[in-house]
Amino acid sequence: MTAPTLATERRIVDEGIVLDTPVMVVDESILHQNIAEMQSFANSHAVALRPHIKTHKTPQITRLQLQAGAAGITCAKLGEAEVMVAQGGADDVLLAYPIVGEPKIHRLLALMERAHVIVAVDTREAAAALSEAMAANERVLDLYVEVNTGQNRAGARPGDEALALALDIARMPGLNPIGVMTHEGHAGSSAPDAIERTALAAGRAMVETAEAMRGAGLPIRVVSVGSTPSSPYTPTVPGVTEMRPGTYVFNDNNAFRHGRIGPDRCAARIVATVVSRPAPDRAIVDAGSKALAYDPSPSHAGHGYIVGHPDAILSRISEEHGVVLLPEGEAEFAVGDRHEIIPNHVCPAINLTDELTVVRDGRPIDVWRVAARGMVR
């Protein structure tokens, strides 16, 4: 998995195909390769793969992941899960997010009629409300206790704090803590040479926390870890049983900085047209923050990677304009020229589009609806 040289960079849409732009295209063969390789990695480490569907939000891709061998799926929000159970063939769903509030608890109960649902929990308050609803409806809910291994977002601290929380939850009627989970996103945000070390430390903290819970009598059978950048490392820690990467299906510009992939492993790209060339060193493309999202790249200049043009920098975006700074002599940015842009962060970019245009050998073969787009509830 070394980064390819620029000579191997290729467009995924044939130059001769006219698509109205900006448009999100997905190369079928890269998508299949990304799904197969992650499944193969999980299998080789005897770890269950429960991919996070927030990246693609597309039922057809959930089906591809399940057909490849995924043990279930991960969703952030109930709305995503409802779509994937109804349309994506999912029957085993982790909601890797606290469920808080009466409207959501009602929807959770309805979803539990249609699929095995596991919910992440990291507070006694959220657990108590779930317990009350489960007991009232004579249901038992499987839970993962969320542990903060360093991202400092949600989650109880590893060790005693997580153990105390798990014990309290286990005493609540209708709740069944079966696992621990973490999102070690801080590994991917650390310096490239620190990712492995940070990820392994997170994995070990999780296994130790699970052991402590087992020692206290809790039947914890799942140790679940997350994130694509850390995916080569955390799941290799003995005792980790499940991995939940998301971005790997497409990859993105931020994945470059981890040094594991090149543009040719990036399945999702925005085809954009040069709509103005106001100065020799400046071109305007028709993709801005409403197509690419505004997410920064931690290490690369600009708002996306223009395939085949590493020196052309997408230096500024406004809502519908991308301002490209061009090196001297760059000849392929005349008005009407089209380019493929790999977003910095593919997940929010996919969440801006209603459809993915699927491409095989450079030609569109299908359009998939991003059915869970905008499902923030």
Place this chain on the structure above:
Amino acid sequence: MTAPTLATERRIVDEGIVLDTPVMVVDESILHQNIAEMQSFANSHAVALRPHIKTHKTPQITRLQLQAGAAGITCAKLGEAEVMVAQGGADDVLLAYPIVGEPKIHRLLALMERAHVIVAVDTREAAAALSEAMAANERVLDLYVEVNTGQNRAGARPGDEALALALDIARMPGLNPIGVMTHEGHAGSSAPDAIERTALAAGRAMVETAEAMRGAGLPIRVVSVGSTPSSPYTPTVPGVTEMRPGTYVFNDNNAFRHGRIGPDRCAARIVATVVSRPAPDRAIVDAGSKALAYDPSPSHAGHGYIVGHPDAILSRISEEHGVVLLPEGEAEFAVGDRHEIIPNHVCPAINLTDELTVVRDGRPIDVWRVAARGMVR
């Protein structure tokens, strides 16, 4: 228009109303006030108001703007215009964006059957393609020549460059340059005490450029300027005939830095729920970049403004999590508590949601579909 004290900050949704979160709510009375005041300002300066609908993308709001006296609307993309002509009652549309490529030219011709359409142009290449299509279809297209007054995005430079472009365009069959336009967005991005000066300079450059075109025999009748931050200034320059603000209908956190408004003029807010409280100084809300958008605030810390809690900083967002850093003693961030967040930049936040929940006196009264959401083409 002085900023109100914090004591006047109010929620727009009644505490007792249960809405599933995160949800974008719009206060009807603030919306009406914002629309009325901008129209009144335009009227008092005898300038046509042609609001940019990219901010709201909602037909009902286009209708409110037209009923208040707007002379027409501004859209960035054809898809927005198609929606507003079909559903928003618009019959006079400026496409403030270059139209490039055959698919769009076909759609433009179709739209011209249903509304008066003006198109921005800033290159001979785009103009030549439009000319060919108009001549072939025996149509005449009204154009504004886009001028770059300092934002350095699209546009010809004021004076000779714009004049030469306008003269070349005027010679092309089927094209009728009737105006000049600029988006003086650089004024709003400048230091607060420089906004007025920068905006006035942009306005004067536009009027001088229009005069030069008239002197060369071109019947330029419109001098059109844009952007909400500069809206109190640029339209006051004698000779400016049209203004195109967008954000003013809602306002946002970035508007604070211009010192003209307080939170109580912000009509659009995301109601979010505290879903975790992993540490005394840290709460997690259920609104992240997929609800708020990632756009930075140039002068305020954080990713949005939490109404009534100026010291609670929305310091980090991931896709579905907002990490709030809390001051000591902050008591209103328990799991289940709900807060209203004013986005840094309201336009991309609206573009993330399919619906606006309209609120009157704290209670939901209607749901409006953001019908032009995602219309990037």
